[in-house]
Amino acid sequence: MHTIDQTKPPRRDAAENRIAILESARLLLNRDPEASLEAIAAGAGLSRRSIYGHFATRDELVTEIQTLGGQRVTAALAHVDHVDSRVAIALIGARLWSEVENVRVMAQLAVRGPQRAAMADTLRPVREKLRSIVERGIAARELRTDVAPTTLANLIEGAALSVLDEAIRADLSNEEGHRLVMLATLATAGLSWHEASAVIVHHPELQFVEAPARGETEPPRAPAPLQSPDASHETRDRTAASTRTSGAPS
Amino acid sequence: MHTIDQTKPPRRDAAENRIAILESARLLLNRDPEASLEAIAAGAGLSRRSIYGHFATRDELVTEIQTLGGQRVTAALAHVDHVDSRVAIALIGARLWSEVENVRVMAQLAVRGPQRAAMADTLRPVREKLRSIVERGIAARELRTDVAPTTLANLIEGAALSVLDEAIRADLSNEEGHRLVMLATLATAGLSWHEASAVIVHHPELQFVEAPARGETEPPRAPAPLQSPDASHETRDRTAASTRTSGAPS
DNA sequence: CATAACTTGCACAGTGGTGTGCAAGTTATT
DNA sequence: AATAACTTGCACACCACTGTGCAAGTTATG
Numbered sequence: 354m355h356t357i358d359q360t361k362p363p364r365r366d367a368a369e370n371r372i373a374i375l376e377s378a379r380l381l382l383n384r385d386p387e388a389s390l391e392a393i394a395a396g397a398g399l400s401r402r403s404i405y406g407h408f409a410t411r412d413e414l415v416t417e418i419q420t421l422g423g424q425r426v427t428a429a430l431a432h433v434d435h436v437d438s439r440v441a442i443a444l445i446g447a448r449l450w451s452e453v454e455n456v457r458v459m460a461q462l463a464v465r466g467p468q469r470a471a472m473a474d475t476l477r478p479v480r481e482k483l484r485s486i487v488e489r490g491i492a493a494r495e496l497r498t499d500v501a502p503t504t505l506a507n508l509i510e511g512a513a514l515s516v517l518d519e520a521i522r523a524d525l526s527n528e529e530g531h532r533l534v535m536l537a538t539l540a541t542a543g544l545s546w547h548e549a550s551a552v553i554v555h556h557p558e559l560q561f562v563e564a565p566a567r568g569e570t571e572p573p574r575a576p577a578p579l580q581s582p583d584a585s586h587e588t589r590d591r592t593a594a595s596t597r598t599s600g601a602p603s
Numbered sequence: 604m605h606t607i608d609q610t611k612p613p614r615r616d617a618a619e620n621r622i623a624i625l626e627s628a629r630l631l632l633n634r635d636p637e638a639s640l641e642a643i644a645a646g647a648g649l650s651r652r653s654i655y656g657h658f659a660t661r662d663e664l665v666t667e668i669q670t671l672g673g674q675r676v677t678a679a680l681a682h683v684d685h686v687d688s689r690v691a692i693a694l695i696g697a698r699l700w701s702e703v704e705n706v707r708v709m710a711q712l713a714v715r716g717p718q719r720a721a722m723a724d725t726l727r728p729v730r731e732k733l734r735s736i737v738e739r740g741i742a743a744r745e746l747r748t749d750v751a752p753t754t755l756a757n758l759i760e761g762a763a764l765s766v767l768d769e770a771i772r773a774d775l776s777n778e779e780g781h782r783l784v785m786l787a788t789l790a791t792a793g794l795s796w797h798e799a800s801a802v803i804v805h806h807p808e809l810q811f812v813e814a815p816a817r818g819e820t821e822p823p824r825a826p827a828p829l830q831s832p833d834a835s836h837e838t839r840d841r842t843a844a845s846t847r848t849s850g851a852p853s
Numbered sequence: 854c855a856t857a858a859c860t861t862g863c864a865c866a867g868t869g870g871t872g873t874g875c876a877a878g879t880t881a882t883t
Numbered sequence: 884a885a886t887a888a889c890t891t892g893c894a895c896a897c898c899a900c901t902g903t904g905c906a907a908g909t910t911a912t913g
Binding site: 387465497499500507508512514515516522523525536537541543544545546550 | 747758761764786793794795796
């Protein structure tokens with residue numbers, strides 16, 4: 354078997370195939386966290402056999418998806434904060450929406466599969482962040498005080514995931530998803546829908562910006578960065594020029 | 604094989620074992636909707652082989668759980684309504700809580716497994732009811748008007764299921780679960796936490812009543828319009844190896 | 854172009870699950 | 884006590900999936 358040698362740079366097509374596998378896996382595992390390698394391979398346009406050229410075992414593949422997804426989600430939430438806990442929460446919702454696919458697959462793996470332990474591990478920092486914001490918000494009387502902080506944080510997380518699911522099921526527009534996630538998290542946090550609306554309207558950073566081209570059918574290869582952990586050299590540069598206008602995810 | 608004859612009344616122990624299988628299955632399928640028959644049988648204190656004495660196939664067993672659970676949930680929600688849609692929604696939440704185990708297993712099966720179609724079917728009446736209440740509430744300006752009725756109904760359902768999950772995870776008390784489900788559904792429906800609290804406080808039918816040992820045996824004093832396949836009525840003691848027929852498995 | 858890198862198909866071993874037949878046991882019921 | 888009802892263990896066929904070895908192909912790349 355040729356589990357690709359990491360000391361030498363891999364062949365270009367091989368690198369692409371590896372990414373295709375990861376994308377296919379992410380897609381399929383979203384629907385069924387126990388999708389077969391056969392299916393994943395087919396989705397990537399490869400044979401099952403060649404998956405073993407990139408990943409020694411199914412577990413290794415899933416773990417890779419997990420860490421990659423974790424990185425993206427963590428990155429998306431990295432600089433999220435605000436003096437007003439309500440804005441911070443809405444912002445978290447919005448950022449989660451910008452990473453729906455990754456967030457959902459993480460959620461799937463967090464429940465089932467042999468990696469739910471590792472997954473909880475990956476998600477801990479994010480959850481910690483939310484919890485601390487919630488605590489702060491409760492202390493500041495910005496959020497409801499009738500639910501224990503930890504519980505409330507969990508409920509907010511659950512609300513966000515619910516919306517993500519619903520958004521996929523009903524195939525909502527990008528903008529509608531953005532709006533709904535914020536509304537649902539704020540609602541769970543204790544705000545009336547009028548209050549939630551006011552919070553959103555008055556804060557520019559919560560506004561929807563049409564950056565990504567999501568929503569339609571997927572292009573054969575997403576322009577999306579699935580960054581491999583080794584950044585030894587930049588063999589590919591086509592994503593170099595980026596419009597980094599504020600919080601717009603690419 | 605002896606798929607028990609339905610024309611003749613089955614032997615008492617057989618009837619009990621059948622129920623034990625269903626209970627074990629409901630329990631295990633809650634954690635893992637693809638739990639093996641081996642595991643289910645063990646949970647019921649039987650051998651895998653004897654399950655086939657009661658159910659011709661795994662599918663048949665799952666279907667049975669589905670219909671039984673559907674009946675209970677439907678029954679629990681049968682007479683739920685109120686002029687005030689907010690009260691109605693809280694009431695639905697409360698009733699769902701009173702059937703957590705059943706509701707959750709239904710939710711599990713609704714997502715995965717070959718019966719998700721049939722499951723959607725089973726759940727339709729309940730969902731219909733919720734949707735019509737939501738529509739009414741929006742029209743009456745009792746609920747938020749910034750989310751389409753169908754979407755809102757789905758989100759409320761999702762919020763309720765989230766709380767149910769969280770309640771199980773965190774092992775909340777019966778009373779706390781009751782309270783949280785109502786709060787979460789009302790929050791999603793657009794109410795602030797103060798408003799939600801007010802609604803709950805002012806309506807006696809939303810108050811928590813210490814239910815008779817939820818979960819295992821049938822509610823002794825409920826009118827129970829739900830027909831168990833056998834209508835025998837003695838409280839069966841739950842401790843595992845009580846009703847076993849032959850020698851204990853190693 | 855030559856070659857190493859990569860993919861593929863096939864065969865095979867192993868695992869864990871379902872569903873069945875059957876003979877031998879155990880137990881409720883009459 | 885006799886009998887029918889039920890459970891069990893075992894053996895078996897069957898399926899879907901993972902993981903591996905290998906020989907033969909294809910393709911990127913220097």
